[in-house]
Amino acid sequence: MSLATETQGLRFLLEIGVEEIPDWMIPGALENLRLLFEKLEVPHESITMDATPRRLVLRADGLPERQPDSQERVMGPAKSAAPQAVAGFARKLGVKPEDLSIETTPKGEYYSFLKKVAGRSTKDILAEGLPAIIPQIYFPKTMYWTGKGGVRFIRPIRWLVALLGDETVPFELAGVPSGNLTSGHRRLGAREVVVTVDDYQRRLRDHYVILSAEERRQRIAKGMSGVRVKPDSALLETLVYITEFPTPITGNFDPQFLQLPEEVLVTVMRHHQKYFSVEDAQGKLAPQFVAVMNIDADSEGFVRSGNERVLRARFNDARFFWETDQKKKLVDRMQDLRNVTFQKDVGSYYEKLTRMAALAGKLGGDADAHRAIELCKCDLTTELVKEFTELQGVVGGLYARAQGEREAVCTAIYDHYKPESMEDSLPRNRAGMIVSLVDKLDTLISCFRVGLAPTGSRDPFGLRRAAQGVVRILVEGKIKTSLFDLLPGIPGIGPLRDFLEDRVRFYFKEIRGFRYDDVNAAIGARGSWTDLLEVEARLIRLQNLRGTPDFEALAAGFKRMENILVQAKFPGGGDIDPRLLEPGPETDLYEEYRSIEGQPIENVISKLRPKVDLFFDNVLVNAPDVRVRQNRLTLLSTLLAEFSTIADFSEIVTN
Amino acid sequence: MLSFQEIIFKLKQYWAERGCIIQEPYDVEVGAGTMVAETFLRVLGPKPYRVAYVQPSRRPADGRYGDNPNRLYKHSQLQVILKPSPADVIEQYMGSLEAIGIDLRQHDFKLEEDNWEAPTLGAWGIGWQVMLDGLEISQFTYFQQCGGIDLEVVPAELTYGLERITAFLQVKDSVYDIDWTKDFTYGDVRYNDELQYSVYNFEMAEIPTLWKLFELHEGEAARLLQAYDPKSPDKRRFPLLPTYDQVLKCSNLFNTLDSRGAISVTERQMVIQRVRKLAVGVAKAWTDQRQEVAQ
Numbered sequence: 001m002s003l004a005t006e007t008q009g010l011r012f013l014l015e016i017g018v019e020e021i022p023d024w025m026i027p028g029a030l031e032n033l034r035l036l037f038e039k040l041e042v043p044h045e046s047i048t049m050d051a052t053p054r055r056l057v058l059r060a061d062g063l064p065e066r067q068p069d070s071q072e073r074v075m076g077p078a079k080s081a082a083p084q085a086v087a088g089f090a091r092k093l094g095v096k097p098e099d100l101s102i103e104t105t106p107k108g109e110y111y112s113f114l115k116k117v118a119g120r121s122t123k124d125i126l127a128e129g130l131p132a133i134i135p136q137i138y139f140p141k142t143m144y145w146t147g148k149g150g151v152r153f154i155r156p157i158r159w160l161v162a163l164l165g166d167e168t169v170p171f172e173l174a175g176v177p178s179g180n181l182t183s184g185h186r187r188l189g190a191r192e193v194v195v196t197v198d199d200y201q202r203r204l205r206d207h208y209v210i211l212s213a214e215e216r217r218q219r220i221a222k223g224m225s226g227v228r229v230k231p232d233s234a235l236l237e238t239l240v241y242i243t244e245f246p247t248p249i250t251g252n253f254d255p256q257f258l259q260l261p262e263e264v265l266v267t268v269m270r271h272h273q274k275y276f277s278v279e280d281a282q283g284k285l286a287p288q289f290v291a292v293m294n295i296d297a298d299s300e301g302f303v304r305s306g307n308e309r310v311l312r313a314r315f316n317d318a319r320f321f322w323e324t325d326q327k328k329k330l331v332d333r334m335q336d337l338r339n340v341t342f343q344k345d346v347g348s349y350y351e352k353l354t355r356m357a358a359l360a361g362k363l364g365g366d367a368d369a370h371r372a373i374e375l376c377k378c379d380l381t382t383e384l385v386k387e388f389t390e391l392q393g394v395v396g397g398l399y400a401r402a403q404g405e406r407e408a409v410c411t412a413i414y415d416h417y418k419p420e421s422m423e424d425s426l427p428r429n430r431a432g433m434i435v436s437l438v439d440k441l442d443t444l445i446s447c448f449r450v451g452l453a454p455t456g457s458r459d460p461f462g463l464r465r466a467a468q469g470v471v472r473i474l475v476e477g478k479i480k481t482s483l484f485d486l487l488p489g490i491p492g493i494g495p496l497r498d499f500l501e502d503r504v505r506f507y508f509k510e511i512r513g514f515r516y517d518d519v520n521a522a523i524g525a526r527g528s529w530t531d532l533l534e535v536e537a538r539l540i541r542l543q544n545l546r547g548t549p550d551f552e553a554l555a556a557g558f559k560r561m562e563n564i565l566v567q568a569k570f571p572g573g574g575d576i577d578p579r580l581l582e583p584g585p586e587t588d589l590y591e592e593y594r595s596i597e598g599q600p601i602e603n604v605i606s607k608l609r610p611k612v613d614l615f616f617d618n619v620l621v622n623a624p625d626v627r628v629r630q631n632r633l634t635l636l637s638t639l640l641a642e643f644s645t646i647a648d649f650s651e652i653v654t655n
Numbered sequence: 656m657l658s659f660q661e662i663i664f665k666l667k668q669y670w671a672e673r674g675c676i677i678q679e680p681y682d683v684e685v686g687a688g689t690m691v692a693e694t695f696l697r698v699l700g701p702k703p704y705r706v707a708y709v710q711p712s713r714r715p716a717d718g719r720y721g722d723n724p725n726r727l728y729k730h731s732q733l734q735v736i737l738k739p740s741p742a743d744v745i746e747q748y749m750g751s752l753e754a755i756g757i758d759l760r761q762h763d764f765k766l767e768e769d770n771w772e773a774p775t776l777g778a779w780g781i782g783w784q785v786m787l788d789g790l791e792i793s794q795f796t797y798f799q800q801c802g803g804i805d806l807e808v809v810p811a812e813l814t815y816g817l818e819r820i821t822a823f824l825q826v827k828d829s830v831y832d833i834d835w836t837k838d839f840t841y842g843d844v845r846y847n848d849e850l851q852y853s854v855y856n857f858e859m860a861e862i863p864t865l866w867k868l869f870e871l872h873e874g875e876a877a878r879l880l881q882a883y884d885p886k887s888p889d890k891r892r893f894p895l896l897p898t899y900d901q902v903l904k905c906s907n908l909f910n911t912l913d914s915r916g917a918i919s920v921t922e923r924q925m926v927i928q929r930v931r932k933l934a935v936g937v938a939k940a941w942t943d944q945r946q947e948v949a950q
Contacts, residue, residue, distance in 0.1 A: 019745060020783060022768035053766075141770070143781040143797055145740065148807045155781070156797070158742060186749070187759045242765060273789050291789060293763040303763045306788025309828065313725050320723070344924060 009045070009062040010122070010165040011197040016056045016134060017159035017183055023241035025154060026051045029137050033058055036133040042122055050211045052244045054183070056137070057211065059197075063164065067119030076100065076111035086111055126169045130162060134173055146174050159183055163197045185209050185244050188296060208296060209244045216240045223248035224290050229276045230266075238274060243294040250278075251308045255287040257315045260322060263394050264384070268314045271390055273307070321383035329403050330396065333378040340380055343461070345450040349377045352442055359438040362486055363479070368431040372412035375400055376435055379413075393417040419469050422511060426477055433477045440466040441486055448496040467503040474532045475507070483530040504532065508539060517653040518542045524648030526641060538646050545602065550609040557612040558649035561636040564621055570633045572641070580631040585614040593639055601643050659821045659835045662755050663709055666733055666815065669754045670707040673747060675735065678708035683900050684907045687712050688734030688814060689773060692899055698738060698798050699938060700945045701807045707735045709817065713907065715914035718853035721846045724829035728852045729845070733815040740797060740811030748795065748813055752787075756824065763788050771796045771812075775906055775930040777803035777938070780812065792820050802938020803931075862917045869908040873929060876901035880936040885943050895941050902933045 014037075021029070030049045037047070037058055045062030076089035079102055090097045093113050103112040139154040151157075151174040162169035162178040171178050182200070184190045184207025195203045201211050210216045217240050227250055239246060257265060262285050269275040269289050278288040291307045298304055337350040346352075356373050365373075379385045379396035388395075397414025401407075408431050415427035416435040427433045443466050447453065454463050473479065483500060487493050501523070508519045522538040523529045545551045565572075581587045592611045596604040621636070623629045643649075657665065667677050681691040688694060688710035697704045710732050718728030737744060745766070749759060766783035771794060773779070782796035794814045798806055818830045818841070827833045831842030879898040884890060909926050912918050918926060 020766040020768075141781070143799055143809075145797055145809045147739070147809065148805055156742075186745075187764065191746070242767065275789075291763075294765055295760070295763055298761075298763075300761050302761050303788050306762070306790060306823070309826075310789040313828070317723075317725070 009064050011163075012042075012044070012058075012060040012063050012126070012169075013161060013163045013195075013197045013200055014058045014130065014169075015159075015161035015182055015200075016157060017161070018054060018056065018153070018157055019155040020053045020242075021051075021056075021154050023053065023238050025139055026053070026056075026241045029056060029139060029154070032137045033133075036136055040125060040129040040133065042125055042129075051213065051241070052209060052211065052216075053242055054186075054244065055209075055211075059200075063122050066121040067125070069119050070117045072115045072117050073103070074113045074115050075103065075105075076113065079109040079111065081111070089113075123164050123167060123169055126162065126164060127171045130169065130178075131171045131173045150174065161195060161200075163195075165197065185294075188245065210246075213240050216243060216246050220246050220248055220292055223292075224276065226250075227288065227290055228279045228281070228286070229290055230279055232270065232276060235270060235274065235276060239292040242274075243292060245294060245296055246292050247296055247298075248276075248290050248292045249298050249304050249307075251275075251289050251291060251304045251311070253287050253289065253308065253311055253315065257319070258285060258287060260315070260319055261398050263391060263398065264318050264322070264388070265315070267388050267391055268318055269311070271388070272314060273311060275307075275311070317387065318384065321387055325382040325384055325395075325399065326402065330375045330378040330399050330405075331403075333381045334374060336381045337377055340377075343447070343450075343452070345452075346446040349380060352439075352446070353377060355442050355446070356435070356438040359441055359486060360434055363434055363437065363481055365434040365438070366431065368406060368408040368412060368429075369434040371405070371409045372416065372431050372435045373438065375405070375409070376413045376416050376439070419472055420465070422468065422472075426473055430477075433473050433479065437470060437473050437477075437479070440469050444470070444496060444499075445487060445493070448493065448499070449490060453495055453499065463499070464503070467500055468507065470500070471503050471507045471532065475536055478533060480531060480533050482528060483532060484528070485530070504529075504535070508535070512539075514539045514543065515546075517651055518546075518647070521647035521649065521651035524651050525646055526644040526648075541600075541602065542647055545605065548602075548605060550605045552654045554605055554609045554612060555649045555652040556654050557609070557616065558640060558643065559652070559654070560616060561640045562650045565633060565637055565640070568622075568629075568633055570637055572637050574630070574634045574637075576634050576638060577627075577631050580628050581635075582619065582628075585611070585618045586632070586635070589615045589639075590635060593635075593642070597642065601646060656825055656834070657756060657821075658837060659817070659833055659841060662821055662824065663731075663733065663817065665755050666751055667707060667709075669751045670705075670735055673705070675705040675707040675737075678706055680708060680710050683903045684713050685710065685903055686714055686906060686910055687773070688732040689778070689812065690776065690903060690906065691734070692896060694734060694736050694812065695776060695778070695801060695934075696896075696899065696938070696941050698736065698801050698806060698810045699804060699942050702738075702945075703808070704736060704738045704810075707733065709733050713852075713910070715852070715856040715911045718849060718856055718914070720853040721831070721842075721849035724831065727818065727830065727845075728849055728856070731817040733813075733817055735813040735815075736810050737813075738810030739808045744811045745795075748785075748793070751813075755820070757787070766795065769794065774927050775909070775934060776801065777931050777935045782812075787823065790819060790823055792816055792823065802941075803935040804938055804942060856911055856914045860911055860915050862912065862915055865908055865912050865915070865917070869905055869912070872901045872904040872908065873933065876905065876933045876937075880933065880940065883940045883944075885940075890944055893940075893944065895937055895944060898940075899934075899937045902930065902937060905930050905933065 030051050033056055034047060034049050043064055044060040048059045050057040074093060077085040086097050089111060090100055093115065095113060100111045100113050103110050135151050135153060142152040142154055144150045144152050145156040157174050157176055159181060160173060160176050160178040161180060161182050162171065163180055168179055180194055181192045182195050182204065184193050189207025189209060193203055193207050204211050210219065217236065220236065220239060265285060266277050269277050275289040275291050278286045278290065280286040289311065293303050337353065338348050340349045342349050342352050353373060357370060360369050360373055376396055379392060379399060382395060385392050385395050393416050394414055397410050400410040400413050408429055411429050412427065412431035412435050415432040416439060418424055418427050418436060427436050443461065444463055447461050447463055452461060474483065484497060487496060505519055508514045509516050518539055522535050522542060525538060529535050576590065578590065581590055589611045592608060596608060621632045623632060671677050678693055685691055691710055693706050693708060711729050712732050713729050715728060717726050719726045741747065752759060765786040767786055769782060769784040771780050771782055778801040780796035780798040782794065784791045785793040785795055793816065796812045798810050798812060800806060821833045822830055825833050831840060831846060833841045835841050835844050876898055879894065883893050909930060
């Protein structure tokens with residue numbers, strides 16, 4: 001706490017007291033608040049951001065008392081003006097006419113005055129700026145509470161602490177005046193707690209609020225150290241931001257429930273109850289869980305037994321659903337899918353399966369893939385998936401196994417929603433990849449067909465994620481096909497092609513880290529780019545070629561050829577007439593071309609490059625004789641075509 | 656140990672002390688306390704209002720023939736509307752839990768994001784589910800829109816799941832075992848409801864008849880709405896409350912048809928839209944009618 005004495009200037013504390021903010025929005029809101037504060041341009045040495053579900057906190061050190069003074073030249077009447085005008089100008093500034101000076105400007109001589117502008121006090125700047133920036137903090141969904149047209153925020157603002165040094169920064173927002181009163185833990189702390197910039201964090205701690213997320217994280221970790229908890233960083237973050245004083249407790253459940261699939265048990269615990277699951281020494285699920293309370297202790301054991309009862313009821317439900325669902329096999333549920341709408345303009349899931357099967361045919365899906373397609377959506381009619389929608393696919397795979405389907409089919413069903421994010425893994429087997437691919441492609445085609453393309457940030461059907469999944473499976477799953485051959489020739493498909501191209505570019509640039517100009521060049525190369533394995537191969541070749549000494553020069557040469565051909569409006573095609581070639585560099589280049597034709601560019605680049613250079617140094621393409629000129633253009637065009645199957649060199653950025 | 660009815664008494668007493676009118680349940684079948692005019696229509700317009708009532712809420716699809724210890728065709732909601740919502744509304748709510756004997760220093764109390772939406776009513780709000788030791792015991796909502804209308808004054812709606820809270824307090828694993836009074840269990844009182852309505856809703860309700868009823872009520876509501884004339888000098892006499900009853904009938908019939916498996920997912924959206932159109936129509940007319948009365 002010696003920081004205060006080491007730094008010059010004032011300490012600033014802003015605490016926005018809010019009713020419980022959804023945990024997942026908090027880190028973004030804090031970052032946003034920091035940026036908004038920076039825009040106020042109040043100098044400071046350091047800045048610290050903290051939050052709990054009920055408070056967003058910004059603390060800054062080393063703020064000046066006021067902005068530095070500045071000077072401003074005020075221009076008055078012309079030197080030739082009447083004395084009354086000059087006196088009036090002086091009076092307005094509160095000075096005497098003899099205090100004025102004469103300024104020479106391009107327009108002539110004028111009276112002027114150098115006015116001193118006192119720097120504004122930091123307190124004033126903050127008092128004006130804070131109520132303006134706080135409502136600008138971005139939240140995905142906001143509300144109003146003081147009445148229609150009132151301030152919008154994520155949840156109602158209930159108190160505001162704004163202190164600069166020893167003073168309150170006075171302002172009001174949503175009817176709440178700023179002050180020096182914070183609020184402690186909802187049950188363990190006082191409703192009103194007086195704080196200063198220096199004792200704020202300590203005072204909160206006295207009232208059972210741990211301000212630092214890192215400290216709450218450590219407290220949770222420490223409280224679980226005696227148990228083998230399945231690591232789950234996303235759940236940990238959730239718990240860090242839904243508590244002000246987190247304390248983990250361990251509970252038990254009846255080992256009988258372990259007969260249910262682990263996926264079901266873990267989903268109930270994680271998604272529905274926010275519990276960590278526990279493993280035994282062999283890494284198998286143990287009949288235990290860890291819940292994180294927002295309170296200091298469970299001295300009477302009420303919280304543990306309460307959570308155990310809730311979990312028991314949930315597991316009983318799940319077991320009931322599992323047993324009920326087994327009464328009707330997946331295959332017998334296919335016809336029920338006629339009544340399950342995929343999207344109202346697109347039709348039922350049954351129709352979707354039919355289209356998926358047709359697409360799988362084009363992709364060379366085997367019998368396992370086709371069987372998996374038939375069964376993959378049937379779990380949507382099961383009670384278990386109706387209750388735990390996030391288990392769609394997984395439940396289908398588990399049921400398929402219980403009903404004696406082939407292992408490859410079960411795995412394919414289980415995995416067919418994968419990859420659900422860029423970090424997620426691909427389906428484990430080829431049938432799974434085919435099912436996932438045709439499912440996502442069909443969703444894309446169907447939605448674009450009826451005009452449901454994503455707009456801006458709105459993407460209710462997750463089409464971007466679906467398209468990204470398609471690209472990843474094709475490339476990383478090494479599925480050789482032409483992407484566009486899979487798309488039907490119907491209206492509305494043009495935008496889908498563009499959409500997919502955009503995702504392909506995004507994937508190679510942002511995910512795989514290829515140079516943007518290489519990606520443009522590889523996609524722009526002659527021939528189709530829609531075999532993504534081919535695009536990947538071109539990119540790897542380009543990356544390697546970049547390391548060779550002749551690459552940039554040759555790329556520059558190809559670019560020059562391209563420019564010449566474009567300027568000449570050369571249509572391409574035609575045969576080279578060797579008789580029209582001039583001896584020397586032109587013939588040399590032609591012969592070089594003949595000798596390397598059909599070889600990969602890597603093998604010939606060092607031989608070709610000097611010939612190209614010599615040609616451009618010595619030969620005038622734009623020859624007076626039309627036939628010679630045309631022949632030269634044909635030579636360049638042929639040469640360019642030969643090597644443009646790897647890249648469109650005009651896209652390559654050279655130094 | 657408090658009985659089911661004592662918990663209700665205490666909560667009513669608590670909210671009565673905080674200025675709420677204590678209403679009795681509405682006598683038309685509804686799926687939730689929100690649908691009752693005391694909430695749906697009263698939250699519209701600028702006039703403050705405070706009301707609390709227990710509303711038996713019917714959800715035909717949730718019936719389990721009295722077999723499932725946690726799921727009910729008809730459960731009891733305590734609905735509290737505080738319009739406008741006071742600044743200490745969460746503290747007041749926590750006080751109500753203390754009033755029924757829950758010492759919040761000994762329990763884990765959390766507010767978890769849960770925004771509420773009722774598509775058939777054109778209503779939505781921002782709020783939380785209230786978790787107590789891992790159990791969802793209430794829904795807390797700041798209404799933003801009702802009947803498709805942005806609300807002038809934002810009310811807080813507190814909805815208590817009374818069976819759950821009682822089972823929690825009485826430490827009962829089955830709702831049927833909770834003590835309604837010291838002599839009668841919940842099962843004694845309600846088991847027959849659960850069994851017989853499940854049989855009706857899932858097995859015996861005649862689909863064509865239900866559709867016919869739906870259309871009759873829909874037609875009556877639409878006819879009345881069409882007859883409402885905002886320019887009529889006598890418009891305050893216009894029976895919008897009975898019109899709204901017709902909408903509630905439609906909503907319950909829709910839920911029954913749904914539990915009977917008579918509505919495909921595609922149709923579902925369309926029927927929801929039909930009910931919503933009526934609800935929005937009533938809300939608009941009501942707002943217009945109240946403005947006149949206020950003047």
